[in-house]
Amino acid sequence: MLKRMFVAADPGRLRLRSAVRAVLGIGLAVAVCALAGLALPSVVTGGLAALLALFTVTDRTVRGQAATTALLPAVGFPVLALAAGLHDHPVPRDLAFLAVAGAGVYARRWGPRGHALGTFAFMTFFVAQFLHTGLRQLPEVYAAVILAVLASSTVRFGVWCYERRLPPPAVPVLPGGSGLARVTTRQAVQVVAAGAFALVAGQVFSGERWYWAVGAAWWVFVNTTSRGETLVRGFRRVLGTLIGIGVGALVAVPLDGAAAPTAAVVAVCVFGIFYTAAVSYSWMMLAVTVLVSLLYGLLGFLEPALLVLRLAETAVGALGATLAVLFVLPVTTHATTHAWIGQAVRCVHRCTSEAAARLAGSADADPAPYVTELEGLLGRVRLSLAPLMHPLSPLRARKARARHVVALLDDCAREVRGLAAVAADPQASHDARLAAACGRVEAAVHALVAPPSATVAVEIVPVPQHHPGAEAALRHLHDLERALAELATPVRTSPRAPLVPA
Structure with a gap:
């Protein structure tokens, strides 16, 4: 786990930038x-x-x-008012918390904005429980949220807006569907079921800190789509919390809420949360757990027994999430992975078509955005296959199949990046053989998934001499065709069948 965190690639140092900016933005807000x-x-x-x-x-x-960002207070304020108004009414409060949890997950159907607003809504209700916010405190809490959002936005969009110099990030989402066929709808039902279990079981452990169990159950579902992903995430959450409690006992307890050293360690934790989130959920949870311990120290509540209680509540929440994904409208790992692979293969086709059009002389064609999108999709494929490739997975045949799929998709990505680099060369020229090679790649794509809704027609004009750019493009296309053809075996056969090498 430690090695993975430090050797993980950080293209453009985006994780480092994000972590440093977060420390500055949150520090300014506080x-x-x-x-x-x-x-x-x-x-x-x-x-x-x-x-x-x-x-x-x-x-x-x-x-x-x-x-x-501007919409966050508009969503958070009504939820804060609801939580504060129901603070002394346990049954309505609990029902409202579950409703907000389900709505927060269901909102993910509207993409990144829905995800952000749904998360903010859930966490404002959670924070109201954490800080025992009542109606009398609402005006001051509202002022704090507004000031904090303005301050952090000043850093994000003014002082250090590095996104203006970067291409838009790829944010892959699964196809929608309708009703219970939609993943977000199923997950919303699962979250309510998991939250209900965590709420009841959590109150058995503590009548005051039960909300930690609900929060743990809810966060296990973030950025997951299948039961396999959710199970692995639940395990990593408990592992990260366990290690974080040990670190918190060594760091936060001795500090005992001392302002200056606590602030310094909080800054380190914030950096850790943002720097590790994309590569290790366990490391992120370690940082979150230490941060929470420090906050309890500032508020004067920290003691070793409270850290142990947090571990118990986290385990209860993870158990609730596990039971929900196994028995309540389960979304299988195979179905989810197949959907992500289909999107990745279609993206490969779009990259190929755009590169071929660029080589044919089209000034408007540009494969670069699709290369970026493909990287995001491959990340989702790896995340979906992670449960099968986990060292503790007993499914040896499916583990071998998953590794083979990832290797072939990595081959596709490498060839697509090479093809895009050739197409970006202004000296690269047309070659009639490119049309035939692109046609074979398209046929290989159609053999794997349904044809894309729109394809790019490419007309390559023959030239008498072969150009080095065209030769390089042909090599990438031939290797891409081979990888796609090999991918048909693990994708088209039963996930439980032994993988026979081609």
Whole structure:
């Protein structure tokens, strides 16, 4: 786990930039709230609001990110009012919490904006339980959220908006479907079931800290689509929390809420959350657990027994999520993986068509955005296959098949990147053989998935001499055709059948 975190690729140092900017943005938000004379619980609320604004908003464009960030208070304020108003009414409060949890997951059907707003809604209800927010505190809490969002936005969109110099990120989503065929609908039902279990079981452990179990169950479902992904994520959450409690006992307990050293360690935890989130959920949960321990120290509640209780509540939440994904409208790993592979293969076809059109002389054709999109889709394929490739997985045949699929898709990505690089060369020329090679790639795509809804017609004009650019493009196309043809075996046969090498 440690090796993976430090050797993981960080193209353009995006993880490093994100982590440093988060420390600056959240630090500024906390400072502004404190200078405004707000009470400590409100300052903590402001810091968490800034963290969520920087962590969850992932729209494709800077303008979209700004719009989503502006909508966060509009979603969070009514939920805060609901949580504060029901604070002393356990049954309505619990039912409202489950409803907000389900709605927060269902909102993911509307893409990154729905995901960000749904997460913010759930977490504002959660924070109200964490800080025991009542109706009297609402005006000050509202002020803290507004100040924090403005301060963090000043850093994100003003002082350090590195996204303006980068291509829009690829945000892959599964096809929608309708009714219970839609993954987000199934997950919303699963979250409510998992949350109900966690809520009841969590209150058995603690009548005051039960919300940790509900929060753990809810977060296990974030960025997952299949039961396999959710199970692995639940295990990693418990593992990260367990290690984080040990670190928290060594760091947060001795500090005992001392302001300056606590602030310094909080900054390290914030950096860790943002830097590790994309590569290791266990490391991220370690940082989150230490951060929570420090916050409890600032609020004067920290003691070793509380850390042990947090571990128990986390385990209860993970168990609730496990039971829900196994028995409530399960989404199989195979079905999810097949859908992601289909999207990746279609993206390969679009990359190929755009590159071929560029080589044929079309100034408007550009494969680069599809190469970026393909990287995001391959990340989703790897995430979906991770449960099968886990060292503890007993399914040896499916593990071998999953590794073979990932290797072939990596081959496809490598050839597509090479083809795009050739197409970007202004000296590359037309060659009649490219048309035939592209046709074979298209046939290989159609053998794997349904034909794309729209294809790019490419007319390659023959030239008497072969150009080195065309020769390189042909090599990439031939290797791409081979990888796609080999991919047909693991994709088209039963996932439980032994994999016979070609």
